[in-house]
Amino acid sequence: MSTGDMMNRYKIVFIDIDDTLNPTNKKVSLYTKEVMKKLKEKGIKLVLNTGRSVSYAINKSREAGLSEYVIGSNGSEIYNYETKEKVLAKSISKKDIKKIYEYCKLHDMTMVMNSFEKRYVNTTNYSYNDEAAIYIDDIDKLVGEEDINQIVILSTNYDRMLVIPxxxxxxxxxxxxxHSSINLVEQRRAKGKEYYHDIVLSNTSKGSGIVELLxxxxxxSSEAIAIGNGYDDVSMCDVVGLSVAVGNAVxxxxxxxTCVTDSSEEDGVAKILEKLCLEEKEAN
Structure with a gap:
């Protein structure tokens, strides 16, 4: 297949955020923004696909100048933030939410709950990067008013977190x-570190979110690209035509x-997309 054919082949790109598009604790570079702008001008859709909340994804999508659709909470939510259309919403049952809430309360664990537009937490001292959360102490009131799409439980108790799955x-x-913190997946005890588990409905993943939006x-699927760095990005590989791991991926x-690009610190996402979708070279 010629490079020209490849350039016309791809119509949509699904991109993880943390340590994929965005380097650790950094914003995307000017170079990356310029590449994204050129891709959009060619009609290619650029969709963030994250385990984080939709509200977080919206902020990062706007910051990088991407398309108006985002997939949040590991495939539980698909949202058009320009039209406010909820393309997909997979909600956890009220019964299960309340049971997990009581379990976390009993064992002194932090419980974070994602809805489409907000994030709720069972403690007053929670903070995670730049995601704000609303403290709740009445779980019955919350589940009566909000649909919860994903739960994240956090604790420094390694032994308890290890048996939770x-x-x-x-x-x-x-x-x-x-999805779980890498120290749990690789069974590494990290003193003083907080471990986490992301909980969604069965048969839900970043990959299932891609299938829904396609x-x-x-x-x-042959016209789609997916780019990621973590264990939760593996599910994307089977449902797209071309999958990419950044250099800092697991x-x-x-x-x-399918291939490996440079790290997130080295603009790996922009470099591979520029090569696949923008460069005009003669086939060898």
Missing amino acids: NLFKEKFPDLNII DYFNID SLLKEVA
Whole structure:
């Protein structure tokens, strides 16, 4: 296939945010913004696909000048922030939310709950990067007013957090721990560190979110690219035509991805998309 054919092949790109598009604690570079602008001018859709909340994704999408659609909470939410259309909303049952709330309360664990526009937490001293959260002490009132799409539980208790996946699999058959902190996945005890688990409905992932949006746009999977860095990005690889791991990605993602680009610190996302979709070179 010629480079020209490849340039016309891709219609949509799904991009993880933290340590993929955005380097750690940094904003995207001017170079990346310029590449994204050129891609949009060619009609290519640029969709953030994150385990973080929709509200967080919206801010990062606007900051980088991407398309108006975002996938949040590990495939639980798809939102058009220009038209306010909720393309997809997978809500956790009120019963399961309340049970997890009581479990976290009993074991002194932080519980964060994502809705479309807000983030709620069961403690007053929660902070995570630049995501604000609203303290709640009445779980019945919350579940009566809001649909919760994802739960994140956090604790410094390594031993308890390590057994939660098996425990919750029995207690909550309709739910799935879709992503966990890397120290838990690789079973590394980190003194003083906080561990986390992301919880969504079963059969929900970043990959399932992609499938939903491709169907919504009537775009074939062969015309899609996905770029990520973490374990939760592996699910994207099977549902797109071309998958990319940034240079700082976990080993598993590098193994299953179609190719590896430079790290997020080195504008890896912009470089690979410029090469695949913008450069006009003659085929060898």
